[in-house]
Amino acid sequence: MFLYPAINPIAFSIGKISIHWYGIMYVLGFVAFLYLAKKQVKNDKTELKTEDIDFILQYSIVGVILGGRLGYCIFYQFAETISNPLFVFKIHEGGMSFHGGLLGVILSLFIFSRLRNFPFYLITDLVARYTPIGLGLGRVGNFINGELYGRPTSSDVPWSFVFPHVDLLPRHPSMLYEAILEGAVLYALLYLSNTRKYLGRVSILFLLYYSSMRFVIEFYREPDAHLGLFYFNVTLGQILCIGMFIAGLSLYWYQAKRVWKII
Numbered sequence: 001m002f003l004y005p006a007i008n009p010i011a012f013s014i015g016k017i018s019i020h021w022y023g024i025m026y027v028l029g030f031v032a033f034l035y036l037a038k039k040q041v042k043n044d045k046t047e048l049k050t051e052d053i054d055f056i057l058q059y060s061i062v063g064v065i066l067g068g069r070l071g072y073c074i075f076y077q078f079a080e081t082i083s084n085p086l087f088v089f090k091i092h093e094g095g096m097s098f099h100g101g102l103l104g105v106i107l108s109l110f111i112f113s114r115l116r117n118f119p120f121y122l123i124t125d126l127v128a129r130y131t132p133i134g135l136g137l138g139r140v141g142n143f144i145n146g147e148l149y150g151r152p153t154s155s156d157v158p159w160s161f162v163f164p165h166v167d168l169l170p171r172h173p174s175m176l177y178e179a180i181l182e183g184a185v186l187y188a189l190l191y192l193s194n195t196r197k198y199l200g201r202v203s204i205l206f207l208l209y210y211s212s213m214r215f216v217i218e219f220y221r222e223p224d225a226h227l228g229l230f231y232f233n234v235t236l237g238q239i240l241c242i243g244m245f246i247a248g249l250s251l252y253w254y255q256a257k258r259v260w261k262i263i
Contacts, residue, residue: 022141029134063108071100121200128206136183142175150174174221207248211241
């Protein structure tokens with residue numbers, strides 16, 4: 001059992017401007033995407049050019065921010081948003097949803113593919129392949145912030161943590177579980193999947209793999225206090241993952257039968 005170290009979420013300050021570790025993790029994820037995606041575009045010799053990657057990242061960032069915030073307000077704070085629509089703009093109070101951000105990115109990349117006349121799956125396959133890097137780094141940022149901690153467990157679990165700012169119970173470090181599974185493991189699985197050049201394969205497998213991993217991890221993650229558990233003791237995150245998995249499975253079946261001709 002470990003005692004959670006009181007890590008300062010601020011990495012450094014420049015005058016009155018504070019640079020947080022969480023923000024640095026996001027920047028590192030973006031930089032990694034730019035480097036690796038441009039390298040892949042050069043090697044694959046598709047219709048995409050290295051300069052297109054800059055625009056893809058810009059569209060993705062807009063999709064993440066708008067979709068993530070709207071998703072959080074709709075999925076997790078619906079009553080508050082309905083009673084006070086201006087709550088959407090209270091970004092300084094925090095609140096972003098992965099599933100909302102995912103929908104935002106999908107929409108923004110769809111718009112980009114239409115405007116530039118690129119195959120939609122060509123864009124999403126590229127983005128999906130390197131998204132786990134950003135996800136993993138983001139979860140490390142959650143750990144530094146001491147947020148999204150896990151449910152109480154036995155002190156016999158050798159990797160359990162006590163988060164003094166929460167209580168004195170040993171808890172699962174669920175943010176580290178996510179960093180490992182949704183980051184390193186998911187990246188490795190998608191990297192191996194990229195060897196089969198079926199357009200859309202990486203994108204669809206991302207939906208299937210991520211939703212499965214997140215569904216399992218939610219059993220170890222503390223539910224949102226204002227929501228708790230739903231029917232069958234599942235969290236809202238798990239409900240959203242079920243929808244994500246069904247969508248991925250439906251797309252896989254359609255692509256396999258109609259496009260890939262492997263069923």
